Amino acid sequence: MTSRTPVVVLGAGLAGLLAAAALARTADIGDVVLVERDRLTPGPHPRRGLPQGRHAHVLMSSGARAIEALLPGTMQRWRAAGAHRIGLPDGYVMLLPQGWLPRGATGHFVVSCSRALLDWVVREQVLALPGVRLADETEAVALCGDSGRVDGVDVRDLRDGSTRRLAAGLVVDATGRGSRAPHWLAALGLPGVDEDVVDSGLRYATRVFRAPPGARTAFPIVNIQADPEQDRPGQTAALMPIEDGQWLVTLSGTRGGQPPADEREFAAFARAMRHPIVGDLIAGAEAVGPVVVTNSTANRRRHFERLGRWPDGFVVLGDAVASYNPVYGHGMTVAAHGAVALAAALATGPVLRPGAAREIQRRLTPTAADAWSHATGTDIRFPGARGPAPSRVERALWRYQSRLMRTALGRPAVARELVEVFTLSAPASRLIRPGIALATLRGPGRAPLQEPPFTPAERAAVSE
Template sequence: MRSARSAIVLGGSLAGMLAARALAGFAAVTVVERDTLPEGPGPRRGLPQAQHTHVLWSGGARAVEELLPGTAELLRGRGAHHVPVPTDMVVLSPRGWFRRWEESHHTLLCSRELLDWTVRRQVLGHERVTVVENTTAEGLLGDADAVTGVRVRRADGREERLTADLVVDATGRASRASSWLRELGLPAPAERRIDPGLVYASRVFRAPAAVRALGRFPTVIVQADPRRAPGQGASLIMIEDGRWIVTLFGTRGGEPTGDGDAFMDFALQAPRHPVVGRLIADAEPLTGVTRTRSTANYRRFYERMRRWPEGFAVLGDALAAYNPSYGHGMSTAAQSAVALRDTVGRRGWGTPGLARHVQRAVAGPVDAAWILAVGQDVLYPGATEHGPTLRDKLASAYVSRLLHTATGNGWVARRVTDVTSLERTASVLGDPRLSLAALRGPRRPKLGGPPLTGEETAAAGLPASSVTASG
């Protein structure tokens, strides 16, 4: 009879590995992963989105550091960039260019492959964490009252039954948790899906020699405007080894293609400003174009279910996923893993109702990210079956007003960034002082263009007049 504490985590990506580390302080943890995990920071079949832009906001970076102290230093040692926010961000919001105010938060920027490998190496080095590769979860063991393990299928077709005190689903967008719960006799959870039809196309470039010598470059983002369909935009971030990842995106009717020759045309012509296209005009492409359509926002409200089985929890993209242009998926997964650890520590392993408390706790970090995504994407035609609700429209109008004010008010910009960085919850946006400031509007006039410095413009090989701001 099994007596030692045990847990199973389904999925060996970032969310799964962080969940495994969160539980390793309480139990022996087995990570079930359908792929073969690479030895180094390389590609794998189950993570096709790794070739797109990824951002670890400071709220997520702090959560990772809580679980795995020293991770930020390890990443920087391999070339990741600590980017002060908004100091080193050049962002065209739907309401205008943001100024580069003093640092209030930060992002960690590197390839997804480097981040996953750095986290994975530390987690799998823990004596209580093991991984079972090339193995697919097929269903849950137990009943509507308690999950006792999981049915898995090995690569050779053999089925096995793995038992555990706690099973955590971190299988991402492909999660089958809803159907597994129905098989146990439980109803499906309430769910909301908001799909603006966004398509992503990304390519990696070698940054110009002067940029590589400089050793840094601001993050450049041209956001889509939900008031104008199709919504089109572009982003450029600097990652390790002197490379830029450039991601182009567009909603229904304005999607980028996977054609390499058309990539530059889209970057120069489709977004609301051609700054990203101009920056990469003479940069050397290092890869082909990677394209994906798996970008819909969805939220599964497991924490609202009237019945919830003991021994089961869902987190990461299996719980909620967002339009990738907001860059919140990794950070909310990390914060949910911290919530998992803290809840188990506070309630005690094996106590009645623990799984329900865990599910409610891990849902908390997703709320701010969900509100931000819904507030913009719900406005696009076809994003929802019946169009935006009155509440959606009011929330979107308020967020739009805040963005407008933030273009010329540093205090408002910091409050907005408190939320976008996931360092504070969306409740701060209800501060009456913030509402009053939004009513008054920006204190300074709009910028006339992207606020790149002369040094940055020169390093990128651009004439100063082609991109720098005025006003």
């Protein structure tokens, strides 16, 4: 009988959980141990190791479908727990830099709920899989092995300080933004890892409100986006219906225009945006909790795939490879696509074969590319942003994208293509196909909307 390979996954956030789901269903994989610094208790509770978890999060339809493929029944479980399935853009009132996006069905959607609820539903299913077990309140200290092969990880129990070694044929690092993978690889004798950083100095401020009675079961996401073509800090507002009849409202601002932590100034800041609608909606709403602020929002990409040597038995994925300014809502969807790519790579042959980990690492690289280009191509344009200066080609592409988005406001066919790319259901190259390029050259087919496109029922729900 062929022995099965034990695996250790570092990090029990969404990326780690989905990686564990992919691994647990692979024929030659044995036990999967999830190592997590935080203490994880039953139920949808925020955790210390995910400070950005209290802010607005949406899972795009392509990410939801990827998770459903790994864990069938997840969408139904989210909705039973109180999450909303909101069509995109038919369930959105969205002000793009070029104007209000008309609402219409495309078949795409987002899952709208608190990050704590979304993770909890996934975690419950993953921990129920045969062979998966959790070691929480435990942190990884170092990789074991050498530059040719990783064969385990040293971990520390945060409750008593004791250390032990977990042997593994494969170690997966899904520890997120704070990953120490470059340091661990250097300790094994490998060269430094190239890293790109684009930092707009963005700050998030979030507060939860009780929705008006008529808006607790059905209400659109309201989103005011920043305009990078204006010579001013980029400021955004997002109002999301979440579980328990609540609205989660996240405000953001880049360097020089960050939102306040003061509760008394929260609604006023929202009203001072390009349109005051989010501030108007929450002005009379009952706040459920305090304002929560996060400043760690830089876009960071580590190019592990460029290393000339890569140890067998080690893979890095999720935010540990590329983390994005959360305002674009792509991080969770990229993590889901990464887990599907991991499952596909594992299906090609035994995980212990020489070169398997390097092959897996390279397969994971494209899952981050379009989200990275979108986030950094916008963030670098705001005053005070830090990162590589854009090239002439990039500047020309920005002008094309701006005209394309303006065209989408008046041409439903172009809007549908834009949604395909925005939800990471199609590559960004789709937007330069001849038909889309020609429509963009012609421009909008009708005049843009002048007011937020609420339905009469939605307006009535918030005016009671």
